[in-house]
Every structure is written in C-alpha cells, then in structure tokens.
Amino acid sequence: MIMSKRAFAIACHPDDLEFGMMGTMMLLKDAGYEVHYMNVSNGSLGTDHHDYQTIVRMRREEALNSAKLVGAVFHESICDDIEVFYNYENLAKLVPVVREVEPEIILTQGPYDYMEDHINAGRLAVTAAFCRGMVNMKCAPTAKPTLQNVAVYHCMPHSITDQLRRPVEADFYVNIASKMEIKRQALACHKSQKEWLDVSQGMDAYIKDMENRAAIFGRQSGEFEFAEGWVQHNPLGFGPENFNPLTAALKDFVKLMPHAIR
Template structure:
C-alpha cells in the first residue's frame, strides 16, 4: 500500500510539474474532459499526442474519480488506483492529468459543479475544450456534456467565479465522438489522422489496467480469465489491445472518410488508417475553416 501511495505521489508531482511548466508561450492550450479516468484518454489520446509533440499544452481531466468503475473493487482504493493509472497514461502521452474528487455515478449538473468546471477551464487558459456530448448511455457522461455547455459562456463572464480571472476569448468547444442517434447523431466537423500516434496512444491505454484489461464495471473474473491475455504475457496483451483499438479507430476513419479527404486531400485522406473525430459545439466560439487548421495544425504536415 505504501509503495502504491508513493507511486501516486510521484506521478501527481510529475503531472504538477508539467502544469507548472505550461505558460503563455504562444502555444495552444487544450483541455479534455471525460467523465471517468479513461474517457478523455480513449477519445482523444491520439490527437493529444499530436498536439504535445508540437509543444502545445494538453490536460486530460476526469470529472469523477472512478470509485465504482470496477466489478471487483471500489471506494477509496479504486479511486487511488485509477488516479495513478490516469497519471501513468498521461506520462506516456506527454500530457497533464487531473482527476476531480467527485464520486463516480453521482455527478449532477449543479451550480456548484458548473462553477468548478468554469474554474478548471479558466485556470488552464484553454483555447480548446473537448468533452462528451450530453446524450450518452452513462449519466456521468451526459452531465459532463451539460456542464461543459453551461460553462461555455460563463468562462468569459467576470463576476461569476471572480476568484479566477475570466478568459478574454471564448474557447472553441468540441464534442468527442459517440455512436448515439437520438436526439441527433454525432456529426463531426474535424477528423484527425492518428496513424503516426496510434502506437503511443496504445502505450498510454496500456497503463489503464483496471479498464483496458479488467473491463471496469462491466468486467468479471470470467472475462479476465477467458478474454484477456494474462498480465505476465506483455506482448500478447499489447497485441490484444491493438486489435481492439485498431478496430475502433479504423471504423472511425472509414465512417468519416469523406471528411478526412476534405481536410487532408484525396491521396492522404484515402490512406488514413486510424482517426479521431470531433464536432463543434455551437455554444462556444465558431471557428472558420482557416482557424480549424490553426487549432489542428496537422493537415499540411509532411
């Protein structure tokens, strides 16, 4: 237990160090909100690595601590475990991690949490904010989407949360992808090839053991024993993870092939194997096509 706590402390200090080094240096500042310590990583890790490689500053935030997100363990020990996993993942991705101390499954779109999210966005001085859409199977996912929508205007209002300076320019707010159809399906405005960062994304996801290999709240002893290679076989585990995520990101690329071609050109767009996609939330700043290419400076890369 002591070694686990020391590990968590070390990773937290590393995360703090990354945050402390981030300053107004002309680089983009991106913050991604997920409901649990795996959601932001699953949806945006490939794109996060692309930004980080160019020197931009990325923070992945879990709005709840994930303390009921496992079939076998729960409470404080699980929250500590998942915080440690998220920090280890962020270290592999080259980004910053933060886990808020809100119980998993108990997030509500309250005034208290609206102010909390507003402060977190302001403190990061975000240019881009990414989160779930407010239509999802999990209430925590839905309410993250609602809270982000509610904060989209408030981040610039001086006399709400006056203890943190307001942003002088409204960020671009984006939704990460999902497959839900009602009240309307996810319709991306931005598609990013993550072919060159896919392996590093897997490096990060490999650290999310409780979710990536144990199935989280939906797992079971039978699932771990029969479906997942043993922890002792690192090579087989990594190959299993790659098959699963290769299918997901490959499906995303195929589904939105036309958008990839529009953004990358026909030759490059047709060649993309893995993609992550995003929809513009109309409550934030409405970027032009030219600004999208500034915020996602990947399309003209050689």
C-alpha cells in the same frame, strides 16, 4: 483577445480520454499546444471487488501515469462516478480549472452517448467554458475570469450511436495513425478499468476495441487508416463564427466531411 496555445481535454472517467481524444491531443501537442488532461469523475465505481478508497487511489494513479506518459498537465477529478450531475456544485468546481488553464481548444464528450455521466461531463465542460469570463460566477476556489476565444469540440460516443441507438456522424476526422502506439500505451495504463469492463460490459479485448473504433472512424473518413471523429460546438458565446483552431492547427491531418457546417 488573449490567445493561448493550450488544449484542454476534459473527459468523464479515467480511460475515456484515451479512447476518444488521445490521438488528436497528441497531434495538438506536436503542433505546439500545451496539453492538459482531466477526468471529471474519479472512477470510484469501476470495480467489482475493491473498496472505495482503494479503487479511487488506483484510478487516479493510472490516470496520472497516462498523463505523465504523454506529457500532459494533470488536473484532479471533482466528483465520484454517477455523481457527474449537471448542477451548480460541479460547475463551480470546474469553472476555476478552465479559467486556470485558459485553453484555446477544449476536447470533450458530446450530448449524444449511452451513458449519462459522459453526456453530463461534456455539458459541464461546455458551460464552464461559457462562464470563463463571467465576473459574478460563484466558484470554489475563486479564479480570475478570462476573455480568450475558445473552441469546444465533441468526440464520438463509444457506440458511435446516441442513447437511442441512432448513428452519430462526425463533422471531421483527424488522422491519428502516427499516434496509435502512444494511444495504446496510454490506454494500457488503466489496468483496473480493463478488468472492470471485462466483467461489467463484456469488453474482453480492451485495447483491441479501441483499435477497432479508430479503424471504423478511419473508414468513415474515406481516407485514413485510423482516425478520431469530432463535431465542433456552436461558437456563439465562445468565439467568432469562423474560429476553428483545431482544424487550422492540424490541417494536414484533417478530413472535413461534406455535411459539416462551415
């Protein structure tokens, strides 16, 4: 198997990655991984006053600034907000990107979230990884299939509950205390999203909300001040049963929970 030292964070909207994955991604960068950054959706509906072209341009610039700030390779979005459907059209656009990056680690959203776009972004990332080596997979643009082992990890949903308000527990937590400042700075790049969430969801303290979530995960770990929580996807079709490169790379930062599948 080809072993690549690349980690690919695939989130739904511009700012989702900063909220749930950025600390872990930065620790992987410190551990020697080349880190890649992608929002599946372009943020086209995240406004109450800008027109389509303006908000898409703004959201792209904000995401690009965040990626540049943290030293990540930026990848373009593939669809508009609320068009993050789990369908062949979107999958055919995402598979070539995953093949191009050829990651060993994929960080993405989970199948448990209040918003369907988030769920579908995670599903697309999972299937794109699963299809990485399928020679007859039709995608545009075409991309050479890859054969590397890849481990997929799902971050915690924003509400820390699923779409039916049931609590979601992480299998392990990553200590991100040393990356909180860069996480704040990266999230602050998304100025238009802060304005939109203030209006649409009453999220008045954008960065403070992120800090509160990180502190909650820290308490749940029973050990850390600030953390991000993760669940590893079933490895069947992705790599060996015991293939867990994230916890191996970040062993000094990880707290595995007793209920986790080992």
